[in-house]
Amino acid sequence: MLDGVAGNLEQYMTLLADRQKLVAANIANADTPGYKTRDIDFQTEFRNALDGAPPNVTEVQGLTVKNDGNNVSLDREARLLAENDLRFNIATNLLRGQIRTLKLAIDGGGSSSS
Amino acid sequence: MSLFSTLSVSASGMAAQRARAEVLVENLANADTTRTAEGGPYQRKDVVFETSSTSSPFSSVFQSALDGEASGVAVSQVVTDSRPPERRYMPGHPDADKDGYVAYPRVNPAEDMVDLLGASRGYEANVAAMGAIKDMIQRSIDLLK
Numbered sequence: 134m135l136d137g138v139a140g141n142l143e144q145y146m147t148l149l150a151d152r153q154k155l156v157a158a159n160i161a162n163a164d165t166p167g168y169k170t171r172d173i174d175f176q177t178e179f180r181n182a183l184d185g186a187p188p189n190v191t192e193v194q195g196l197t198v199k200n201d202g203n204n205v206s207l208d209r210e211a212r213l214l215a216e217n218d219l220r221f222n223i224a225t226n227l228l229r230g231q232i233r234t235l236k237l238a239i240d241g242g243g244s245s246s247s
Numbered sequence: 248m249s250l251f252s253t254l255s256v257s258a259s260g261m262a263a264q265r266a267r268a269e270v271l272v273e274n275l276a277n278a279d280t281t282r283t284a285e286g287g288p289y290q291r292k293d294v295v296f297e298t299s300s301t302s303s304p305f306s307s308v309f310q311s312a313l314d315g316e317a318s319g320v321a322v323s324q325v326v327t328d329s330r331p332p333e334r335r336y337m338p339g340h341p342d343a344d345k346d347g348y349v350a351y352p353r354v355n356p357a358e359d360m361v362d363l364l365g366a367s368r369g370y371e372a373n374v375a376a377m378g379a380i381k382d383m384i385q386r387s388i389d390l391l392k
Contacts, residue, residue: 146387147249153383154253157376158318161260163369164267165296165320207372218379225386232390 142228144182146221148175151188153217159210166201169193170209250384255301257380259319260373266322267294268366271359278354281342289352291328291359296320328353 155171162168170193178188196204270292280289301319330353338347 150249150253150383153380154249154256154318157253157256157260157373157380160372160376161256161263161318161320162296162298163260163372164264164365165298168298207368211372211375214376214379218382221383222386225390229390 139228139231141183142224142231145179146224146228148173148179148182148188149217149221149224153214153221155190156210156213156217159205160207160214162203163205163207163210164203166203168203168205170196170205172213250380250387252301253380254377254384256319257373257377259299259301259321261370261377263294263296263320263322264366264370264373267296268363268370270294270325271363271366274354274359275356275363278352278356281340281349281351288332288350289354290332291330291352291354292325293328294322295324295326297323 152173152175155173159170159172171190172193173188173190182188193204196206196209198204274291277289283289297320299319299321332350333353334348335351336347337343337349340349343349
């Protein structure tokens, strides 16, 4: 029973971790001349990840390019940082629920305190 | 585990911003230095950033799809400002030339202070990113409880 939903949650968390890495890279390169903001299309890549395909990283279009050719927007990255963090929080809490259910089944319905 | 290598990305950002701040502070400290080991007045310096790949101690074993990409940042070089020195008329100064002018470094404190603010904000942004990633790792660990 852990396989179905928990497997998808694991893919979700892995993809969130990959996206958080891109956000961290964008923030680290906020002052690198010529650096272009990179991101993944989360919905599409999550569907691909469920089929086992690696994420496809693209350069984000439509951002203001500064004089040095860099287009990192710290506001955008701060929002994504918080969003990924919260989504990861949801996923870990759901996964914890799955594990708790399984433990309950193992314990035979809750005579144990944990 | 991708999250641990993400910590290295933020760490590289912090290191680069710190190096930039060090150079800027050196400029401010030497704004009036007329004598250097190379001779002549101090010359203003600046850092150039470039993307670089980061490595985590376990990257060879638990490699993620994105691990091979250059995602960190590093200081590629420290460039010297080529603007000519500022000449001030100070005939009594020991470094004055025969016309009584002293060559002072072309350091504009306002320029370096603004850059320093940028370095400080950049450092803070990397610290915030590292905090968020640390939270994610901690929550993954809490699943074991």
